[in-house]
Amino acid sequence: MAAESAGAIDPMSQFKVNPLAGTDWTLFGHNIAFTNSAAFMLVILGVLWVFMLGGMKRQLVPGRWQAAVETMTDFVANMIEANIGPKGKKFTPYVFSLFMFILCANLIGLFPLAVIPGLHAFTVTSHITVTGVLAIMSFSIVLIVGFAKHGFHFFSLFIPHGTPAILVPLIFVIELVSFLVRPFSLGLRLFVAMTAGHILLDVFASFVIEGLNSGSGIGGVVSVLSFVMIVGVSALEILVAAIQAYVFALLTSLYLNDAINLH
Amino acid sequence: MPQIDQISTIYASQLLWLLLVFAIIFVVIGNWMMPKIEGTIHARNDKIQGDLDAAEKARDESASTQAAYTAEMDTAHRGAHDAVQAAKDAAARDTEAKLKAAGEAVAERVAHAEVALADARGRALAEIENVAADAVRDIVERLSGAKVAEGEALSAVRASLAA
Numbered sequence: 001m002a003a004e005s006a007g008a009i010d011p012m013s014q015f016k017v018n019p020l021a022g023t024d025w026t027l028f029g030h031n032i033a034f035t036n037s038a039a040f041m042l043v044i045l046g047v048l049w050v051f052m053l054g055g056m057k058r059q060l061v062p063g064r065w066q067a068a069v070e071t072m073t074d075f076v077a078n079m080i081e082a083n084i085g086p087k088g089k090k091f092t093p094y095v096f097s098l099f100m101f102i103l104c105a106n107l108i109g110l111f112p113l114a115v116i117p118g119l120h121a122f123t124v125t126s127h128i129t130v131t132g133v134l135a136i137m138s139f140s141i142v143l144i145v146g147f148a149k150h151g152f153h154f155f156s157l158f159i160p161h162g163t164p165a166i167l168v169p170l171i172f173v174i175e176l177v178s179f180l181v182r183p184f185s186l187g188l189r190l191f192v193a194m195t196a197g198h199i200l201l202d203v204f205a206s207f208v209i210e211g212l213n214s215g216s217g218i219g220g221v222v223s224v225l226s227f228v229m230i231v232g233v234s235a236l237e238i239l240v241a242a243i244q245a246y247v248f249a250l251l252t253s254l255y256l257n258d259a260i261n262l263h
Numbered sequence: 264m265p266q267i268d269q270i271s272t273i274y275a276s277q278l279l280w281l282l283l284v285f286a287i288i289f290v291v292i293g294n295w296m297m298p299k300i301e302g303t304i305h306a307r308n309d310k311i312q313g314d315l316d317a318a319e320k321a322r323d324e325s326a327s328t329q330a331a332y333t334a335e336m337d338t339a340h341r342g343a344h345d346a347v348q349a350a351k352d353a354a355a356r357d358t359e360a361k362l363k364a365a366g367e368a369v370a371e372r373v374a375h376a377e378v379a380l381a382d383a384r385g386r387a388l389a390e391i392e393n394v395a396a397d398a399v400r401d402i403v404e405r406l407s408g409a410k411v412a413e414g415e416a417l418s419a420v421r422a423s424l425a426a
Contacts, residue, residue: 030275093293
């Protein structure tokens with residue numbers, strides 16, 4: 001939490017990864033300790049699994065829970081159908097896993113777990129090490145599918161239709177660079193959005209505490225205003241959590257569309 | 264920024280646990296649960312579509328049944344009308360034939376009666392001639408005492424009647 005030591009605001013401490021067990025576990029010389037980050041990944045897995053169980057009743061007339069699960073699967077399936085077409089059907093499980101994992105991680109990270117002393121919600125997706133892996137995973141799939149499907153013809157992706165011959169080398173380089181930047185923009189976008197939102201919440205939360213602690217009249221006003229701000233920003237963050245998951249899944253499906261259908 | 268400061272110590276742990284968790288999510292949730300849920304949605308959509316098709320078919324069937332009923336009703340009405348007309352015609356023809364036969368019978372009897380009448384008149388006329396001739400002979404005998412022959416008196420009566 002912020003303001004641990006004598007009024008010093010440290011909104012970054014919430015992103016610290018602490019080993020919970022196995023500090024000395026190693027695999028091929030790398031430390032693979034079970035951290036709070038890993039613990040929250042397991043929480044995400046559990047929550048996601050329980051949520052999906054509600055959809056496994058497979059009733060003809062769905063209950064609320066089943067309808068909610070079906071809304072999610074339908075949402076992703078429609079996104080794939082609209083962006084890739086029938087050929088993208090086999091990627092639906094991957095995009096669905098990606099979307100649900102990121103959505104769950106974002107929402108669980110916003111859960112006000114810190115009201116219980118000693119606990120603090122950890123947002124897995126606020127780490128570039130996680131979003132980076134997810135982005136590289138999506139990018140690798142795009143590359144593998146692209147080259148497996150089209151061979152070296154895949155490079156024609158970098159030359160839009162109707163490019164004048166003289167501009168081809170220049171356009172090729174530009175398109176190639178923009179293509180190679182994709183995994184970074186994909187991973188960074190999510191990481192930055194989550195980090196920024198959590199810092200904002202933490203800073204305003206510390207304003208509430210410090211305003212009350214100051215004891216002055218203006219401090220109370222600051223506290224109230226900050227609290228109102230937190231309510232608004234929390235709502236906004238829930239929206240951002242959903243939007244970022246959607247954007248990640250949408251961009252993945254768009255990149256997959258490039259690889260599958262070229263132009 | 265711990266995300267960047269800690270990279271050198273946490274990257275392997277993050278990578279391993281993420282890949283582990285994501286692999287489980289992908290296999291269990293993405294590849295096993297999701298297709299089943301999608302299958303349920305498809306089954307439901309198919310069912311709804313099937314029900315709609317069945318309803319459509321039933322509606323078409325009822326429409327065609329209605330049309331068939333109307334057509335049959337029309338045929339039956341026309342048949343009944345024809346039958347009544349035929350019966351009327353037959354009755355009229357029958358009546359006509361009976362009337363004709365009755366008329367012929369009446370005419371025959373009238374003719375017979377006329378013949379009989381003429382006969383009777385002839386016979387009565389002859390009788391009157393004989394009676395008259397007898398009366399003439401009687402009158403002549405009483406007045407003059409002369410006897411007139413039967414044949415003579417008869418021819419005289421006939422001549423007198425014819426005049």
